[in-house]
Amino acid sequence: MFESQSSLSRRNLFNWGINGLGATALASMLQQSASADIGPHFEAKAKRAIHICLIGGMSHVDSFDYKPELEKMHGKSLAMDQKPDIFFGKVGLLRKHDWEFKPRGDSGLMISEMFPNIAELGDDLTIIRSMVSESANHTPALFMANSGFEFNGFPSMGSWISYGLGSESESLPAYVVLNDERGAPNTGASTWSSAFLPSSSQGVVFKGGERPVRDLFPARELGADTDRDTRSFVNAINQKHSERTGTDPVLAARIRSYELAAKMQSSVPEVADISGETQETRNRYGLNEKNTSDMGRRCLLGRRLLERGVRFVQLFSGGPIAGSPRASWDAHESVKDNHTLEAGRIDKPVAALLSDLKQRGMLKDTLVIFTTEFGRTPFAQSAANQVGPGRDHNRYGFSCWMAGAGLKPGTAVGTTDEVGWKAVERPTPWHDFHATVLHLFGIDHEQLTYYHNGIQRRLTNVHGEVVKEVLA
C-alpha cells in the first residue's frame, strides 16, 4: 500500500510496539484492502522469527545436501559448458564431502556430522536444497540474502516485517540484532538499517554488558533523582505547551515516546539479564563452554526477546569476512578446518534454541531461519589437477533451512545436480525465499510496499513466488 510520508498518519507517529495506539502497516493495509476489495491476506502462521545468518558461505555438500555421486567422482574434473562465476576462479578437481552423512529421525533427512546436534532435530527442519543467488561476492550476496537487492540502501527482511507488523511489546524494539563477538559483518549497520523505511523499523543492536542498547542510560552517572525529576519536568512543560497549542499529533507522539523510553529502561536490562536462567538451561545452550558461549548467550537472549514480543531477532554467525585466521564461514583454504570451527561454535546453541522453543510451545508460531550467503563449490579451489582442501563460492546451488511456524517439518525441497554444483529442481532465488517468509507471517509480498524514488519498493523487488512446497 502506498504510504505517504508527508501525511501525518497515525502510524508514522506511533510506531513500534504501541499496541492500541499505533496502527501498523499491516493493520492499515488490511483496512485499505477491505475498502479497495483486494481480498483477504493469508492466515499468519508465524508471529515472530529468529534469523541465524551465516557470514561467508556454508558448504552445502558437506552439511545438508548429500551427494553420493560426488563421492564417486572424487578426484575427477567437472565438465562445465561455460566459465563458472565463482570468486577466485580456480577450478580444481571434484572433492567428496568431508563429513559423514546419516539419515535422521523418522523423516530420514540426510544431514552430515558437521552439525551433530542440529541433525538430531532433523524431523523439525524444512530444508531448501536448491537455493540460488545472483552474486558470488560476499557483500552483494549478504545484502541479497537480507534485502533482496545487491546494494547498500535497501531494508532487510527484519525491517520489512517490523514495518509491516510492528512489535508485540511496548517497550522493546521490533527488530533486534545480535552480532558475533568477533565483530559485525562487513556491511555493518547497512545490513540492518531501515534504509528508506521509517527509522522505527531499523534493527537495534543489543550488546553484552549492562547497557545492551546505546543511550539506554545517561552516558555518565547523574543520580536517579536527578534523572527522574528532569523527566517529570520535561513532561510537565510539554503538557503545558500542548494546552497552548491544542491537540497536535507530533507533540502528542513525543510525549508518549518519553513514557515508552522509561519502560524500555526497565525492560531491556530485564530481558538481557540471564542470571535467572537455570544451570541446566545454560549448559544446554553451551554457555559454559569456550567455543559455544558466545552463540549460546545470543541464542538464549534471542529466545528471551521473542518471548517478550520482539518480532524479529537476527543473529550473525561470523564476523568480518577477510583475514587470517578466518572469522567466518569463508572456507577457501580448508573446509574441514574452517567449518569444524564455525559449526562447533553454533551447532549446540542452535539445537538448544530449537528444542527450547519447541518445549515451550513457541515453535508453532515462531519461525527459525538459517541462511548462508551462498554455498561452496563441489570442486576444490585448487590447481586444475588437484583436490585441494578448500572450496570457492557457489551461487548456483546451496542449502538453507527453516523450522517452525507453518512449515512442513522433516522435509527437504528442491535438489541440486548429482554433484551439488547447480540447483536443478525448483531453483529458489532469494526473492522466493523472502516471499515465503512473508507468507508465513500472513503477508502478501506484493502488497507490502513502500514508495521510494519512483517505485513502490518491495522486499522481493519485482519477483518472488512463495515456495508452496515448504508449507504445512
Add this chain to the structure above:
Amino acid sequence: MRTRLPHFAVCLLTSSLFLPQTTSAEDIDFDSQVAPILASRCLECHGGAEPKGGLSLTTAEAAAKGGESGAAIVQNKPAESLLWGRVDADEMPPKHPLDAKEKRVLKQWISQGGKWGTSPLDPFAYTTDSRAGRDWWSLQPLKPVADGVSIDHFVLKRLSDAGLQPAHKADPRTLIRRLYFDLTGLPPSPEEVQSFENDPSPEAWNKLIEKLLASHRYGERWGRHWLDVVRFGESDGFERNNPRRNSWPYRDWVINAFNNDLPYDQFVRMQLIGDKLVGGVEGAAATGFWVAGVHNTVVGGSRRMKLLARQDELEEVLATVGQTFVGLTVNCARCHDHKFDPISQKEFYRLSSAISGLGYGEREEQSAEAAEQLKDTEAKLSVVTEQLNAIDSVARKAIIEAREKGDAREPELPKAFARWEFDSDLRDSIGNLHGQFMSGAKLENGALIVDGKSWVQTAPLAKNIGEKTLEAWVQLDNLTQRGGGVISIEKRDGVIFDAIVFGEREAGQWMAGSNGFVRTDSFEAPQETEANSRPVHMAIVYQKDGTITAYRNGVPYGRSIRKAGLQTFNAGDTEIVFGLRHKPPGGNRQLSAKILSAALYDRALSPGEIAATAGNPSAWVPEEQIVEWLPEAKRKERSRLKTQVTALNQKRESQARLARQRIYTLTPGGGAVTNVLLRGDPDKVGDQVTPGAVGAVSGVDADFGLAANAPEADRRRQLADWITSHNNPLFARVIVNRIWHYHFGTGIVDTPNDLGFNGGRPSHPELLEFLAAWFRNNGYSIKKLHRLILTSATWQQAGYIHVAPGQKDPASVDAANRLLWRMTPRRLEAESIRDAMLAISGTINLQMGGPSFEDVKVTANNGTNYYTAMAVDGPQFNRRTVYRFNPRGGRSSLLDTFDCPDPAATAPRRAVTTTPLQALSLLNNSFVLKTADEFAARVAKSSPQNVAAQVKTAWQLAVGRLPTDEESQLSQKLVMAHGLPALCRGLFNINEFVVIE
C-alpha cells in the same frame, strides 16, 4: 535415502467466467486503447529480438504472422484468436491477468476486425490508467502564467475551493525562529528575537531575510539539503568501505555555491562538466558529484562479475542524475522499457553511453594562489638549503679526503638479513632464503626476469620479522602496469603481506602494498617517469610505530604514511616472493620487470643508510660526522640554518598540500561504445546506441548528434546541455519543487525526485508552473526564490490554530495540510538539533570548510573499515554537523535516531519518525550531556547566584522566549534540587525546542 520429494502442485488461478458484457458497440481506437495495453502488458516478452513463443506484437506484420502456436489474432473472431483465448483464461500475462476493462477492450477490438494502428507500436503515445505517455503533464513545456499573480493567489484559490480559510499570521517570535532554522539551521539569539519583536514590520522582515541569506550559515544549511539529494558520503560502502578523506572539496564547493547564489543552471553544469568548464581545484571539486555515491571495490574475479558491477555503477549514477536534475527515474529502464514513464530501454543506454567515462578516484589539482605561495617558500628554502649545503660540502669533501688517507671512519653499509644478487642464481648471499623459479622466471645478464606470469619464491624465514626494510633495484618493462609486486614479504598462504608494488591504486605510483590495503596509503609522490628506461632503487622502511617510508634512488619518496600498526611475520610461516604482490599468482598481482638485486633487512634503516645502499657508500657521510668536523662557529650557523630548513619544509608541506589538492572526484576514462543489454544482461548484447537522452521530454533534442565512439567530454557536455537547457521544462520544475519542499516540509509534488507516473500529483499545479517560469525568468537565482516564498503570507501562517466550537476543523478536510491552511509544525532535522544545542551552549565552532572532523573511530580489520562512534571533546568537534565525517554505516546514535539518512541512495526527503530511542538519545547521549553542561556554565556565568535570572536566560537561549510564571517555578525547583545542568538537559528535550512551529 528417504528424502521425500515435494509435490509440484500447480496452482491455477481461478478466473472469472463472467466478464462484464459490453453494453454498447463502442468503437475501439487501436492507438489510444489497445496499444497501451499491448505495450505495457505484453511487449516485455512478446517484443524485442527474441520474442517468447515466437510471437511478436510490436508491428502489424509480426502480430498478423502469429507465433509458434499459430495465429494470435483472427480478424473478427476472438474465439479463434489465440491471443484472446490465453488472455481470457488468465494465462496471459502470466501471474498478472488483465482486468475486466482491459479484456473488454481487447475482445471488442478483435471483434471489430483487429485492425492495427501505428506500427511499430508506440507504447509511449498516451497516458493511461496504468502508465504515463508522452502527453504526461511534467514533460510538457512550462505553461505561461498571467502577470501580477503571487504565491498567495494560488494557495488561497485552492483553500477557498475546499471551503477553508488560511491561518492567521504567526507571532513575531515564531516567525523569526522559523526563519532562522529554515535559512540557517540555527536558532536566533535572544537579542535578535527581542529586536524583531520590537519592530516586526515588513521592512524589518525583509532586512532579516537579507541578513540571513548573506550569512555563511545559509550555505551550510541549504548545502546540506543538496548533499542529501546527491547521496554524498565519505566512504565507499560495500565490503571494504574505505574512507574517502579527500571528498570534502565537493561539500565545500556546494556550500560556497549556495552562499554565492551561483545561478542554478551553472550550479548544475559545474557538477556535470566543471572539469572541462573551469578545470583546476574548482572543476574537480564540483564534479565530485559524479562519485559522491557508493562504489564497490571488490567485484570478484570473473568477467561477468566485473561487467555487472560496471553496469550497477552506471545505473546507480544515472538514477541520481535522472532523479536529481529532471525528476525522472531513468534507472527503471535498465532491463526493459520503463513500466510507468515514457522512457525506453534504449534511452537508458543512450544516457549510459553519455556517462560511460565514469571513473572513481582521486585527482591532484593545482590551486593557483597556493601554488604562488608555494613558489615563494620554495625559493626561500632553496637559498637556505644552498647555504647549508655549502657548509656541508666543505666538510664532506674534507672527510672523504681524510678517509682516502685512512684517517677518518668509513661507515659500513647496513647489514642485510638476506640479499639476492641474481647474478647467476637465486641464492641468498647472506642466509638461507634461497629462491626458486616459478612459472618460467629466469635470469639474464645478472638480473631476474619476471614477465607478468613468472615469479620467484623463497624458503621460509626462520626468524620473526617485525621492523623491516624491503629493498630492490628494478627496471620496469612499462609504466602502464597496475599492481605487480617487486619484493613481498608474505605469510605463506598470501593472506598477509607487505610489498613494494607498482601502480596498483594510482597509475604510475609506487605503493606499499598490504593485505586489504590495511597499511597502504598514497605516498603522494611525483609520477614515475624513468623506471622503464633505467633501473631505480626502491626501498620501503617499516618502523615499529607503524610509520612506513618509501625511498626512491636514496631519497624520500613523497610523504611517510601511518595507517595501522606494524605487521609482524612469524618464523616458519613467512616467505619472500619476487615479481608477485602476494599469492596466489595471477590477476594484476604480477610484475613485468628486471629485478637486478634485492635485500631484506630485519630492522628499519635510517635515511642515511638508505642513501648509502642506493648509491656509492663511501660518498655517504653521516650527519653527526659532519657536525663533529665543523668548527664551533660554523656548527652554530649550521644549526640555525637547519632550524630554518625545518620550518620552511613544514610550511612548504602544508602549502604543497593546498597547491596540489588531492580531490576524490570524477576521473573520467574514455567513453565506451555502448549497446543495449537485453534484460540488462551483459552477456546479451543488443543494438549499438549513440549518446542521447529521453525523447519524451518536450522542447529539447534527445539526440546529442554524436557518434557512438565520441570523446568522453563531448558526451558529458551534451548531457549537461540537455539537462540545463532553458527549454527543458523538468529542469526548473524539479528544483522549484525541491525548494518549496524544504520551506514547507512537503513539495507541491510530494515526491521531489519523481515527477513521473509513480510520483505524486501537484497539489497546486498552476503554482508550480508559475514558480518554475518565474525562477527561469529570474536568472535561476535560488536566493530570489527564497525571498519570494518567505515574503508570502502562505509561509508566514501560524502552525497551531484553535478551531472555535462549531467551526469546521480543517484537519478533518485535509489532515496532511496539502492545501496549506496552516504552516505544518516540523521536528528539527538531526543536524539542526545538534547544531542548535552547540549554538545555545555557546560552544559552536563556526570554522568553515576543509577536512571533516571525525567523531568515529576507524578500525581497519583485514581490509574492511569499521566506523564506531566515540565520545569526543574539544572545539574541533564542535563544528557544524555538515562538516562531520560521514562514512557509510558510520552512524552517530543521535543523528541516526533523528532520521539522518545513511547516504546509500539519493534522499529527496527525510522520514520523520518519533520513537522511544529518540527520547533515550536526547536524554542520555554523551554529546547531549556534555553540551547541556556547557549550556549551564554559560547561563551560570550570565547571572551568578541568581537562579530566577538564570532560568530566564536559559529559556531565552533555548526557545527564544521568557518562561511563564509556572514554567519559571518548575524550572527553579529543578535547579534548586539538581543544579543548572539538569534544567539545561531538560530544555533540550522539551517539545518547543525540538518541534518548530
